[in-house]
Amino acid sequence: MIETIKVGPLATNCYIVYDDKSKEAIVIDPGYEDDDIVEFIEKNELKLKYIYLTHCHFDHIEGANWLKNKFDAKVLTYFAEEENMKDSNVNLSKMMMGDPLLVKPDKLMFENDEIEVGSITFRVMHTPGHTSGSSALYDGENLFSGDTVFKDTFGRTDFPTGNMHEMIKTVDRLLTLPSTTKVFPGHNEATVIGEIRPLE
Numbered sequence: 203m204i205e206t207i208k209v210g211p212l213a214t215n216c217y218i219v220y221d222d223k224s225k226e227a228i229v230i231d232p233g234y235e236d237d238d239i240v241e242f243i244e245k246n247e248l249k250l251k252y253i254y255l256t257h258c259h260f261d262h263i264e265g266a267n268w269l270k271n272k273f274d275a276k277v278l279t280y281f282a283e284e285e286n287m288k289d290s291n292v293n294l295s296k297m298m299m300g301d302p303l304l305v306k307p308d309k310l311m312f313e314n315d316e317i318e319v320g321s322i323t324f325r326v327m328h329t330p331g332h333t334s335g336s337s338a339l340y341d342g343e344n345l346f347s348g349d350t351v352f353k354d355t356f357g358r359t360d361f362p363t364g365n366m367h368e369m370i371k372t373v374d375r376l377l378t379l380p381s382t383t384k385v386f387p388g389h390n391e392a393t394v395i396g397e398i399r400p401l402e
């Protein structure tokens with residue numbers, strides 16, 4: 203089950219993915235302290251196990267500490283993004299919010315690590331390009347891509363640690379997933395792998 207809540211001034215897609223039977227849940231990119239996230243979790247009596255951050259940008263992590271303290275969930279991110287998350291220049295919080303925003307992950311993930319949420323198993327994929335430690339979660343049917351690929355376009359590579367060459371390689375790799383894989387991006391509407399074009 204996937205619930206999308208648009209949060210914050212940049213309308214970041216915050217995803218609540220949960221297993222209806224066990225009620226275990228993961229929140230992907232709580233980009234703002236939005237009470238709708240808490241309300242959804244409480245209304246559906248979900249047990250929030252993890253908070254996954256696809257990358258360090260302020261509009262994807264701002265609600266992480268707040269949500270973690272409410273539900274005692276573990277904050278996860280890709281290991282190569284930890285330093286970026288602690289750097290208010292790289293996570294863009296200094297520029298965009300005025301105040302530095304710091305999120306310290308509880309557990310660092312590596313390529314192919316698995317995350318279990320009830321009967322759902324996610325695999326971690328390193329997807330550098332938008333930032334050096336960007337990552338996606340893949341459960342065999344759905345890809346939560348952060349700001350790497352969107353409907354009809356792909357993520358910017360001109361922010362700190364962004365890299366166009368890496369982005370091209372990452373998109374090529376995502377295109378090896380089945381074409382029917384649903385893509386849930388960090389902003390805008392969902393799409394499928396089959397609609398994404400390689401970068402040149």
Ligand SMILES: [Zn+2]
Pocket residue numbers: 257259332349
């Ligand atoms: Zn971003």
